[in-house]
Amino acid sequence: MGLVTHQLAVTIVVPLPSEAVRPTRDLLREYASQDPQRGALPFGKLSRVHFARLLILDNATDIGGWPLPARVVFISDIDAPLEAYLRELVETAAGAMDQIFGSSADYPTSRPVARKELIGFLQSHMVEAAANYVNTVGRSAEQIRSEEELRRELEKYLDSPDRDLSRMGSLELHARIGAHVRSREDLRWTSGPAAGPDLHFKVGETLHSIWVPLVLIILLPLLLVALPVWLVLVRTHELRDVPSNAKPDERRAQQLAALEDHVAQNQFSAVGYVKPGMLRRMTLSSILWVVDYATRHVFNRGRLAGVKTIHFARWVFLDDKRRLLFVSNYDGSLESYMDDFIDKVAWGLNAVFSNGVGYPSTRWLVLDGARREQEFKSYLRVHQQPTELWYSAYSQLTAENIANNAAIRAGLHARLSEEDAQAWLRRL
Amino acid sequence: MAAQTLKLERSDIQGLVARGYGRLKEARFILLRVEEPKRACAWLLDVAASITSAVDDAERAAVNIAFTARGLSKLGLPSKTMRGFSLEFREGMMSAHRSRVLGDRGNSAPERWRWGGHANPDVDIILLLYAVEESALDESLSLVAGGGKGIDEVAVLSTVSLTDREHFGWHDGISQPSIEGLMCSQSAADTVAAGEFLLGYPNEYGLMGDGPVLDPEADPDRILPHHLGGADFGRNGSYLVVRHITQDVPGFWRYMTAAGDGDHDEAVRLASKMIGRWPSGAPLVASPERDEPALGNDNDFGYHRIDPHGLACPKGSHVRRAHPRDSLDPNPGTGKSLEISRRHRILRRGRQFGSWTSPIIPFSKTLEDDGERGLYFMCLNANLARQFEFIQHTWINNPKFDGLYEDMDPVVATASTTFTAPAMPLRRRVTGVPGFVTVRGGAYFFLPGIRALRYLASLR
Numbered sequence: 001m002g003l004v005t006h007q008l009a010v011t012i013v014v015p016l017p018s019e020a021v022r023p024t025r026d027l028l029r030e031y032a033s034q035d036p037q038r039g040a041l042p043f044g045k046l047s048r049v050h051f052a053r054l055l056i057l058d059n060a061t062d063i064g065g066w067p068l069p070a071r072v073v074f075i076s077d078i079d080a081p082l083e084a085y086l087r088e089l090v091e092t093a094a095g096a097m098d099q100i101f102g103s104s105a106d107y108p109t110s111r112p113v114a115r116k117e118l119i120g121f122l123q124s125h126m127v128e129a130a131a132n133y134v135n136t137v138g139r140s141a142e143q144i145r146s147e148e149e150l151r152r153e154l155e156k157y158l159d160s161p162d163r164d165l166s167r168m169g170s171l172e173l174h175a176r177i178g179a180h181v182r183s184r185e186d187l188r189w190t191s192g193p194a195a196g197p198d199l200h201f202k203v204g205e206t207l208h209s210i211w212v213p214l215v216l217i218i219l220l221p222l223l224l225v226a227l228p229v230w231l232v233l234v235r236t237h238e239l240r241d242v243p244s245n246a247k248p249d250e251r252r253a254q255q256l257a258a259l260e261d262h263v264a265q266n267q268f269s270a271v272g273y274v275k276p277g278m279l280r281r282m283t284l285s286s287i288l289w290v291v292d293y294a295t296r297h298v299f300n301r302g303r304l305a306g307v308k309t310i311h312f313a314r315w316v317f318l319d320d321k322r323r324l325l326f327v328s329n330y331d332g333s334l335e336s337y338m339d340d341f342i343d344k345v346a347w348g349l350n351a352v353f354s355n356g357v358g359y360p361s362t363r364w365l366v367l368d369g370a371r372r373e374q375e376f377k378s379y380l381r382v383h384q385q386p387t388e389l390w391y392s393a394y395s396q397l398t399a400e401n402i403a404n405n406a407a408i409r410a411g412l413h414a415r416l417s418e419e420d421a422q423a424w425l426r427r428l
Numbered sequence: 429m430a431a432q433t434l435k436l437e438r439s440d441i442q443g444l445v446a447r448g449y450g451r452l453k454e455a456r457f458i459l460l461r462v463e464e465p466k467r468a469c470a471w472l473l474d475v476a477a478s479i480t481s482a483v484d485d486a487e488r489a490a491v492n493i494a495f496t497a498r499g500l501s502k503l504g505l506p507s508k509t510m511r512g513f514s515l516e517f518r519e520g521m522m523s524a525h526r527s528r529v530l531g532d533r534g535n536s537a538p539e540r541w542r543w544g545g546h547a548n549p550d551v552d553i554i555l556l557l558y559a560v561e562e563s564a565l566d567e568s569l570s571l572v573a574g575g576g577k578g579i580d581e582v583a584v585l586s587t588v589s590l591t592d593r594e595h596f597g598w599h600d601g602i603s604q605p606s607i608e609g610l611m612c613s614q615s616a617a618d619t620v621a622a623g624e625f626l627l628g629y630p631n632e633y634g635l636m637g638d639g640p641v642l643d644p645e646a647d648p649d650r651i652l653p654h655h656l657g658g659a660d661f662g663r664n665g666s667y668l669v670v671r672h673i674t675q676d677v678p679g680f681w682r683y684m685t686a687a688g689d690g691d692h693d694e695a696v697r698l699a700s701k702m703i704g705r706w707p708s709g710a711p712l713v714a715s716p717e718r719d720e721p722a723l724g725n726d727n728d729f730g731y732h733r734i735d736p737h738g739l740a741c742p743k744g745s746h747v748r749r750a751h752p753r754d755s756l757d758p759n760p761g762t763g764k765s766l767e768i769s770r771r772h773r774i775l776r777r778g779r780q781f782g783s784w785t786s787p788i789i790p791f792s793k794t795l796e797d798d799g800e801r802g803l804y805f806m807c808l809n810a811n812l813a814r815q816f817e818f819i820q821h822t823w824i825n826n827p828k829f830d831g832l833y834e835d836m837d838p839v840v841a842t843a844s845t846t847f848t849a850p851a852m853p854l855r856r857r858v859t860g861v862p863g864f865v866t867v868r869g870g871a872y873f874f875l876p877g878i879r880a881l882r883y884l885a886s887l888r
Contacts, residue, residue, distance in 0.1 A: 151833075159857055170853040253515055257525040261821070264828055306758050333529065335813050336822040342633075343768050344758055373633045373814075398828045425853050426737055 005079040005140045006197035007050065009132040009314050012125045016070040018059050020103035024072055027099055028054050028388035036391050041096040043391040048085045050141045051312055051329045052076040054100070054389040055269050062322050063273050063357060072100060075327055077312040079140045080201075090118045097122075130285070130324075131292035133313040137300040138197040139406065141393045147405040148397060150190060154181075154408070154428055170421040178413050190412055209297040233279055234365050241275065244358030248381035256384055261333055263395035265311065268334065269327045270383040271318070272356040281321050283365075284355040288315050291352065302403050306344040309337065311399055315352065324356060327387075331398040338377050346370035358382075434609040434622055434629060437653075438482040440664040440877045444492045444556065445625060445808055446482035446610055448601070448777050450590065452490055452558035454565050455779045457585040457670075457804065458572055459543055460553040462502045465888050467578025469503060472885035475555075475571055479878055482610065489559040489568055493881065494668045494873035496520065499552030504887035505640070509661060512640035516812040517667055517872045522546060529817050531825040536842040536867035542672070543583045543869040551582055551871050554670060585672065585804055587779040595675045595780060595801050596699070596839070596864075599709030603727050603751055605773040615728060617753070617766050620773050625810055628653075628663030628877075632771045637810050639663070651883040664877025666808045669774075669816050672869035673840075674802035677785050680864045687858055698858075701849045702838040704745030711747075716740035730754040732761030738850045744835040749823045756830065772818050774807040802865070812872060840865055 016024060031054075036044035043052050057071040078085045090097065097118055101107050106124070108117040157180055158165060165173055181187045197205075216223070260266050274284055295304070304310050313328035330337050341349055350369035354362040360376050362369035370376045394402070404427050411424040443449070462468045480490035495503070497518045501510060510518060519526065522538035522545055532538060538545040555572065559565040572581065594600040605620040606612065623631030627639040639662025642652070647659035654660070681695065688694025696719075700706045706719035713735045714723050732754045735741055741748055748755065751773075754765045782801025809815035823829055824837045827845070836845040842863045849856045876884065 155857070158854060159859070166851070166854055166856075168853060173853050247511070248515070250515065250518070254519070254523070254525070257523075261525065261528045308757065331828065332826065333818075333821050335818055339768075339771070339814065339818070343771075371633060373631075373635060374638050400831050401828065401833055404831060422853065426850060426855075428855065 005195065006138050006201045007134045007140075007312075008078050008080050008082055008085075009129045009134075009312070010074075010076045010078055010082065010085070011127045011129055011314070011316050012074040012122055013127050013316075013318065014072050014074070014101050014104050014125045016056065016072050017103050017105075018070055021056060021058060021070045024100060024103070025056050025388060028056070028072075031096065032389040040099070041093050041389070043393070045092050046078075046085070046088050047142060048079040048088065048140075049391065050077040050079070050144075050393050051267075052389075052391040053267055053269065053327065053387045055385050055387050057271060057318075057325075057385065062319065063276060064322070066322075068319055068323070071318070073325065074100070075314075077134070077329070079142075086119045086122060087115070089122075090115045094118060127316055127318075129292075129314040129316050130288040131295060131315045133295040133304055133310060133328075134300065135304075135311050135399050136302050136403070136406075137296075138195075138201075139402070140195070143194050144394050144397065144402050144405070146189065147194075147402075147409045148394065150181075150187065150412075151405050151408055151428070153184075153187065158428060169418075170425055171416070171418055174411075174416060174421040174424060181412060190409055194406065194409065205296065209293075212293055230283075231364065234283060235363070237275070237277075237279060238354075238362055238365075241359075241361065243361050243375065244379065244382070245375070246358065246382050247378050253381055256381065256386055259386060259390070263392065264398055265329060265331055265392055265395050266334060266337070267327070267329055267387045267390045268337065268380075269325070269385045269387045270380065271323055271325045271385055272353070272358070272383045273323055274321060275355055275357050280355045284324065284352065285317075285321065287351045287355070291315070291348075302399065304345070305348050307340050308403075309340060309399055326353075329392065331400070334380075338380060342370050342373055342376060353379075356383075436482075436607075436609045436622055436626070436629070437664055437877075438610070440879050441482040441610075441626065442492045442666075442875055442878065443480035443482050443484060443486055443490050444668075444777055444875065445607070445666055445775070449486060449490050449558040452486065452488075452560055453590040454560070454562055455556070455558045455587045455590070456565055456569075457587075457779075458555040458557065458569075459551045459582040459585065460555060460572070461550050461580045461582050462499060462552045462578065463580045464578035465503055467576065469578075469885050469888040471577040471579060472503070472881065476878065476881045476885055478568075478571060479881065481878055486558070487560075489557070489564045491558075491568055491571065492556040492875065494554050494556070494875040495884075496550075496552055496871050496873055498550055500874065500884070502552055503884055505661070505884065506642070506646070509640045509642050509646075512638060512662065513874065514638065514667070514812055516817060517874060521669075521671075521870050521872050526817075529821045530867075531820065531836075531842050532867050533843060536863075541867070541869045544672075544871040545869065548869075549582050553579070554668070554871075554873055585781065587781050587804065588783065588801075590779060591784070593784075594803060595677050595782070595785065596680055596703075597707050597785075598703055598705060599707065599724055601776060601778075602705075602709050602725060603747075604776060605770075607775075617770070618727075620770050623810055624771070624773060624815065625666055625775055625808055626663075627665050627810055628660060631810060632767075639665075647883060649886070651886060652879055659883075661876070661880050661883065663880070665880055666810060666875045667812050667816075668777075668873040668875045669805070669807045669809070669812070670870055670873060671805040671867055672802070673805050674782075674800055674866045674868055676864050676866075677801060678798070679862065683862060683864075698849075701742055702745055702847060702861075704741045704747035712741035712745070730761065732765070736760070739852065742847075742849045743830045744832055744838065744848055746824075746837050746839045749829055749837050750819060752823065752830070772815055772823075774809045774815050774819065777806040777808060779804050779806070802868075808875065842867060 031041045043049050053075050055073050059070045060068045062068050309331040311329040316325040347366040350362045350366045353359050354369050360369050360372040408427050478491045480486050544551055557568040592599055605618050607622050607625050608619050609622050621632045622629035631637055641657050642659040644658050652659040653663050684695035684699045687698055705711050708719050708721040708724040710720040710723035711726050713729050714726050730753050754761050758764055827834045827836050834846045835848055838847040838861045845861050846859045847861050
């Protein structure tokens with residue numbers, strides 16, 4: 001432990017010549033079937049990775065008639081610093097990078113590719129996310145794995161039949177468990193608190209959390225005039241917008257379902273067109289800017305507006321803001337994920353996705369929309385993209401498990417009151 | 429939703445939606461395959477005249493009928509209309525993804541089923557017969573007797589006389605939702621919008637769910653109800669889930685007795701912790717320490733206020749998973765939690781098969797395996813994904829339910845699991861609880877409205 005860190009959202013988008021689409025898709029499926037510890041793309045060996053995925057966006061013609069080239073999209077959620085991650089990545093998976101990105105016109109031509117050049121290539125195709133959600137800022141992948149090991153060790157200790165611990169008081173039992181852990185060399189790391197983000201990061205975030213409201217206050221008179229006008233404009237657009245009644249194609253739905261419900265977590269990737277015109281584009285940019293502010297400073301401790309099952313999520317503009325890509329890593333089934341959306345954060349989803357073509361009708365940007373249950377569920381399935389390759393560093397842990405593990409570790413060596421000791425023991 | 433008073437078309441609704449026919453103790457379910465659609469349709473027209481509706485009194489017998497997606501197609505429902513049915517129904521219960529969602533693995537995998545599985549003959553129709561006594565059942569059997577009807581019998585599922593118990597020995601069927609506008613409600617929390625169980629009515633979101641609709645021209649005689657969207661084949665129909673489940677009663681009691689070190693009371697206590705009610709039905713939240721037969725029908729309780737941590741009724745217990753009441757996010761203990769709960773309700777209509785073990789709790793001597801017994805689990809709902817499958821996947825089979833780590837439903841999961849009973853100061857955890865139930869068959873059916881049934885019969 002002792003690594004001081006925060007998480008980063010890495011998005012690499014590389015155009016794919018149309019003749020390379022099929023072979024690349026086959027290749028990704030081949031990699032996906034391999035062991036993540038030993039395969040060609042061994043994410044399991046990269047200690048900084050929380051989640052990673054690769055998917056392919058097919059050639060398309062956008063709503064304005066523009067051709068859109070196919071893309072291969074490589075997304076990962078990692079622990080900072082970026083340079084260390086990229087170094088590890090090209091050291092362990094240079095061959096896979098050649099195979100996946102080699103058809104791109106600007107892929108380095110030297111063979112074998114110099115690591116520095118490869119890193120340069122990847123960096124040149126990185127796209128900044130418009131908004132990014134991290135379940136708990138500053139909790140590293142290594143911390144998550146270690147704390148799960150700690151919990152397992154404690155459960156094993158408590159299950160052992162040769163100790164009768166049930167007659168002890170809570171404080172005594174808590175102390176006994178602490179003493180057991182202290183006696184174990186391999187659990188020495190639990191003695192200090194979990195490492196959080198470094199000072200530099202924290203100062204930056206604090207400043208960001210302050211200057212944004214400050215600027216808003218300065219702009220307030222302007223906003224007060226602009227907001228009602230904007231809202232009325234949005235409303236008039238809403239009245240003209242036509243929701244799509246498209247139902248998911250049966251085979252496509254089965255193909256997507258085949259990738260789901262294998263572990264405790266699931267992945268979701270979707271892409272959609274932004275409604276044409278300045279108003280929608282500006283609305284979406286502004287809303288995502290607000291979302292990013294909220295996820296950085298408000299929803300950064302385990303909950304995204306009441307939803308506790310999302311590990312990471314991000315929104316990325318593509319093609320000069322003509323398309324939006326949304327990806328997330330969540331717990332449980334797609335059905336329960338969609339129900340959570342509808343029941344808990346319909347307003348938030350509406351504010352973002354109602355700027356997308358075909359979304360169920362909304363009123364005043366936040367009303368209805370996702371609350372139209374079946375239309376909304378169809379909309380999501382219709383826009384979903386198969387995540388050809390998906391990796392999770394801790395696929396059998398829910399966000400709730402991870403938070404509980406962190407609380408077990410935090411209270412392990414703490415001085416607790418009787419009541420706190422009871423609450424702590426309930427976590428096991 | 430609660431404010432609207434809806435007029436339900438009771439005479440068009442099959443009786444099974446309105447009630448479980450508790451007075452008709454005998455039941456038999458006939459699985460049929462359509463051999464000759466034309467003759468089968470003619471036969472259906474006869475059957476339609478015998479179908480028990482929600483207004484019939486069903487004093488002595490009742491007959492209901494439901495169809496798989498394949499059955500409806502075979503009888504001639506156009507594929508365009510079929511697409512109005514939910515994907516889960518059309519795909520059936522045995523796709524690989526569905527097996528993951530439902531937990532049908534190992535011995536419970538569809539490859540090993542006796543009916544409804546990959547290796548079994550098609551099931552197109554289920555005929556549900558109920559009667560006060562066996563002889564009355566036999567009368568209803570004349571509906572399928574004799575040849576030339578264009579149908580072939582795939583299997584007959586016989587039941588054992590209905591009681592208020594299930595085979596492990598517990599009082600069962602206590603908690604059921606009531607359909608708004610159709611039944612007298614026990615409590616507001618249990619009163620659920622008609623559209624949660626019947627197609628063609630507003631659901632708990634205040635919306636009409638998807639359903640199969642035909643072009644108006646496809647129904648020139650106007651057998652079906654017509655509206656702007658066309659001729660409504662779905663209205664007054666419901667999806668019927670049928671699962672053939674065997675219960676290992678001796679295994680269940682062997683396990684509980686061993687885990688309780690041979691002590692009778694301990695065995696019953698552990699089993700009750702796993703179920704969440706005592707054998708009489710008394711809820712653990714109402715009587716945490718001992719069975720209280722006077723509370724055997726108690727259904728008026730929540731979990732959050734009395735038992736937020738599951739010290740009385742474990743979070744992982746069967747009843748707390750299958751129907752978490754007010755215990756889940758957001759805001760447990762409030763109306764908001766109950767509101768979400770109401771979107772995941774089913775009407776249970778199961779019946780038992782195999783002989784009853786006697787005495788009810790056979791932990792002492794007769795632990796040898798003495799034949800097969802179990803449950804024909806049946807339930808009705810309007811949205812398979814959000815109701816039956818959600819309950820099965822997100823609650824029953826989910827090792828992560830309500831913050832847990834590796835605990836599935838200890839009673840009805842088909843695989844081995846861990847079970848945690850919270851206690852002070854320390855939980856009691858048992859690992860390696862074997863699965864006590866096995867799925868032997870199953871299918872998704874559509875139980876149509878009676879006009880829709882007549883329309884179907886008119887197709888060929």
